Amino acid sequence: MTHKLQTFAGYPCLIFPASQSLETHTDELTEKLSSFLQRWESHGSPVQGGFAILENRFVVVAHRPLEISGCSRDDLLFFMRDIGQSIGVEWLGAVRVFYRDSDGKIQNVDRLKFKQLAKEGVNVFFKKGRTLRQFFFNGEPKKSDRKKNVC
Numbered sequence: 001m002t003h004k005l006q007t008f009a010g011y012p013c014l015i016f017p018a019s020q021s022l023e024t025h026t027d028e029l030t031e032k033l034s035s036f037l038q039r040w041e042s043h044g045s046p047v048q049g050g051f052a053i054l055e056n057r058f059v060v061v062a063h064r065p066l067e068i069s070g071c072s073r074d075d076l077l078f079f080m081r082d083i084g085q086s087i088g089v090e091w092l093g094a095v096r097v098f099y100r101d102s103d104g105k106i107q108n109v110d111r112l113k114f115k116q117l118a119k120e121g122v123n124v125f126f127k128k129g130r131t132l133r134q135f136f137f138n139g140e141p142k143k144s145d146r147k148k149n150v151c
Helices: 023-039 070-087 111-119 132-137 143-149
Strands: 013-017 048-054 058-064 096-100 106-110
Touching: 013 070, 023 048, 023 058, 023 070, 096 111, 106 111
Parallel strands: none
Antiparallel strands: 013 058, 048 058, 096 106
């Protein structure tokens, strides 16, 4: 599920990993995020944004301009917190690492546990410093890139 993905594919993004599947909430998330993005501002200037719901587990919000104010970032964070509470989903921060298990399901563990799993060849989903395009098309690193990008 994407909203204006192609328009914002090369722009910075914020990633909100969910504590559980978003499958039953995608329509509500799409409606509310679309509405929020129409009124999002940074110091009185409009922030243009797009989003994607990936793997029914991650909400990825891209924005332009490239730099947005702390206040506008906080507006998005508070909005996501509130919508999470309304649908019964907790947004998990950087303390959790997401990976795909051998059955293809997305799991999350703390960093210490993930270091053990990484030695076994588990791939991590990236969560920092990515554009929407990179996350959408390259969410899991190749094995050759894993060591330099893990934790």
